[in-house]
Amino acid sequence: MKFNSRHLTSLKPMAGVGVSSAILLSLCACQPVVPSARYFPLESGHAWTYSVTTEFENQKTERETLVLRNRGKEDLADAAAWHRQSSTGMNYWLRQDETGIYRVASRPELQEQYQVDAPHRYVLKEPLIAGTQWQASTTAYILHRPNDFPREIRHSHPVIPMLYTLEAVKQSIETTAGHFDDCLRVRGVGAVRLFVDPVMGWKDMPLKTREWYCSGVGLVKLVREEPAGSSFLGGGTMTLELKEWK
Numbered sequence: 411m412k413f414n415s416r417h418l419t420s421l422k423p424m425a426g427v428g429v430s431s432a433i434l435l436s437l438c439a440c441q442p443v444v445p446s447a448r449y450f451p452l453e454s455g456h457a458w459t460y461s462v463t464t465e466f467e468n469q470k471t472e473r474e475t476l477v478l479r480n481r482g483k484e485d486l487a488d489a490a491a492w493h494r495q496s497s498t499g500m501n502y503w504l505r506q507d508e509t510g511i512y513r514v515a516s517r518p519e520l521q522e523q524y525q526v527d528a529p530h531r532y533v534l535k536e537p538l539i540a541g542t543q544w545q546a547s548t549t550a551y552i553l554h555r556p557n558d559f560p561r562e563i564r565h566s567h568p569v570i571p572m573l574y575t576l577e578a579v580k581q582s583i584e585t586t587a588g589h590f591d592d593c594l595r596v597r598g599v600g601a602v603r604l605f606v607d608p609v610m611g612w613k614d615m616p617l618k619t620r621e622w623y624c625s626g627v628g629l630v631k632l633v634r635e636e637p638a639g640s641s642f643l644g645g646g647t648m649t650l651e652l653k654e655w656k
Contacts, residue, residue, distance in 0.1 A: 602614070
């Protein structure tokens with residue numbers, strides 16, 4: 411939930427925090443066959459189970475399990491969209507066309523109405539070649555103020571722009587779920603301006619994401635880095651890794 415993954419599209423924030431986001435596709439005869447469909451399956455029946463490990467700068471470690479399920483195609487506003495549901499209670503709707511795969515709406519479990527993404531939030535953008543870039547919103551999944559309430563920075567900064575770059579194609583990666591070839595590696599870079607402490611004052615705190623999408627499978631790994639380096643502010647690294655899928 412890009413926890414994000416955008417992450418984390420889809421991830422439970424830490425990706426809504428939890429984790430997020432954070433981050434699906436089926437084709438029918440009337441739709442164009444776009445390459446990104448191979449790297450983000452959306453058809454009903456697919457499910458992914460991830461281990462999520464967050465290592466904080468104070469040496470504390472948190473572990474949890476995240477499950478994402480595809481619920482099929484549904485009518486949404488003026489057109490159909492593919493519904494994906496997270497075990498954290500988040501719901502996402504996505505579409506695909508010749509420009510790529512993008513999220514069009516989201517809704518927490520306890521919220522009655524979905525919220526439309528404007529503009530659309532791309533997960534993967536065409537063409538699938540090294541150097542392709544796009545911008546999408548994210549939030550801070552890990553950064554927090556230990557002595558404040560609420561602690562999480564995402565409450566005060568719910569929308570942070572992040573620039574994504576498709577860094578490499580035809581990559582290989584090893585995960586708990588096995589070895590995967592023909593993967594895309596995506597990098598996301600953003601920053602949030604915060605008052606760090608009385609010595610450093612205001613500072614742009616970096617947010618960095620790396621994501622791997624593999625042909626026929628989808629997202630297999632995501633690493634999110636949100637360093638803080640201050641006693642007034644906590645940060646760390648979150649790693650989402652595929653355990654099993656169907």
